[in-house]
Amino acid sequence: MSTQPVGNGRHRVVVIGSGFGGLFGTKHLKRADVDVTLISKTTTHLFQPLLYQVATGILSVGEIAPATRLVLRKQKNARVLLGEVTDIDLEKRAVTSVLLGESTETPYDTLIVATGAQQSYFGNDQFATFAPGMKTIDDALELRGRILGSFEQAEVAQTQEERDRLLSFVVVGAGPTGVELAGQIAELSDRTLEGTFHNIDPRDARVILVEGAGAVLGPMGPKLGGKAQRRLESMGVEIQLNALVTDVDAHGVTVQDADGTSRRIESACKVWSAGVQASPLGKMLADQSDGTEVDRAGRVVVEPDLTVKGHPNVFVVGDLMSVPGVPGQAQGAIQGATYAAKQIKSELAGKQTVQDRKPFSYFNKGSMATISRFSAVCQVGKLEFGGFIAWLAWLGLHLYYLVGYRSRITTIFQWFVTFLGRTRGQMAATEQWIFARLALEAVYSDSEEGEEIVRGAAGRRPPAPSPGTPAVTAESVETGAPEKPGGDRKVG
Secondary structure, eight states: OEEOOOOSSSEEEEEEOOSHHHHHHHHTTTTSSEEEEEEESSSBOOOGGGHHHHHTTSSOHHHHOOBHHHHTTTOTTEEEEEOEEEEEETTTTEEEEEETTEEEEEEOSEEEEOOOEEEOOTTOGGGGGTSOOSSSHHHHHHHHHHHHHHHHHHHTOSSHHHHHHHTEEEEEOOSHHHHHHHHHHHHIIIIISTTOOSSOOGGGOEEEEEOSSSSTTGGGHHHHHHHHHHHHHHTTOEEEOSOEEEEEETTEEEEEOTTSOEEEEEOSEEEEOSOEEEOTHHHHHHHHSSSOOBOTTSOEEOOTTSEETTEEEEEEOGGGEEOTTOOSSHHHHHHHHHHHHHHHHHHHTTSOOGGGOOOOOOOOOOEEEEEETTEEEEEETTEEEEEHHHHHHHHHHHHHHSSSHHHHHHHHHHHHHHHHSSOOSOOOOOTHHHHHHHHHHHHTSOHHHHHHHHHHHTTSOOOOOOTTOOBOBHHHHHHSOOBOTTOSOBOO
């Protein structure tokens, strides 16, 4: 294990996570007399609210995920360390991260933990094989491959039954992500792909939005939820409320209705947006402190100043913190990280002590969700409105929080092409975006199970290699070398 150098004696701040909380916390310490180390398991700052537009071909990865090192290169007191955090020692005041098997220990004086949340399958993690979430770049690219691949497979399907299954898209969860994704899949099939196939009409695609609760966009209230539901239904999206998904497999989903009856929805392409689970680092922090708890989603029940009980130098912000009235949205992460940075700067400048900290106060700037081009819903305080004006407000807000002028200019251009025209600029999709993750899963399974995972999860068998082409095997995925012809442990 390597240990990071002690440095020049300045106060050391370690920030874990490069999302909204981590990045904004780091940037707000730009002029402070501190050395900041940002540790992240990804090389980019991901603008997660626009992931669904990557999945549906509107935006490219570069527009919503700039390299963190480039974003922070002018901040002289900040450096970026790539690696996945595996341990936080509150007594020793050190963070251990791992990159390609190499462990690094980074000491700190103050710690900001902003590792966010991941997709929750409510104890059914096996669903992820067949219904990816929408939390990472890999998720979005895999889903784009699945969506476009379903149309391509439907074009060559031999039976109407198989064609119908391939043209059925199921979105689980009617929160903002589910609503936005369902709307864009419907627009993709109705506008962008119209007339591009010979044997199928993409407009025949079924988009089914399944929600276990009784309303669309439940937290935004019945008025806006009703507007969103009516707009989606006018686009042909089938909305099924009070429908609990109890099983997901290669060929579809099993749904239990409110009366207890079960039924099947045959579908090749499924996406999960029904819940989130906090990073496991939350439980690690709680276990080391005296009396700190985590809620059902794994979020840390923090003190009024967003710290861990008994450790006023450890702040928890963003989706990892549990604070009444603060939603798991970008604004909560930004405001929490800004608050933590202000406390650090004030205390180092001698303007206040730990005992003088005022409790964190969240200012609710409202909630938004886009449904389709020219249509969104918006909630600001008691003001609720929808339609074109809400859509313009949604565009403006998301452009404002995109990092970098280049990303904003490119995004405006892509939106202009997509929303005023019929085409989309990012329609490339490769089989690797689907099969790479599945092959890695197969590495940790026995050969028969691995083959079943790869064949079934993508809804079809991967193409057979050409004569003389080395076979891809579980071993070759792990070592990076293809197996010689004649190998008997094919992944696909």
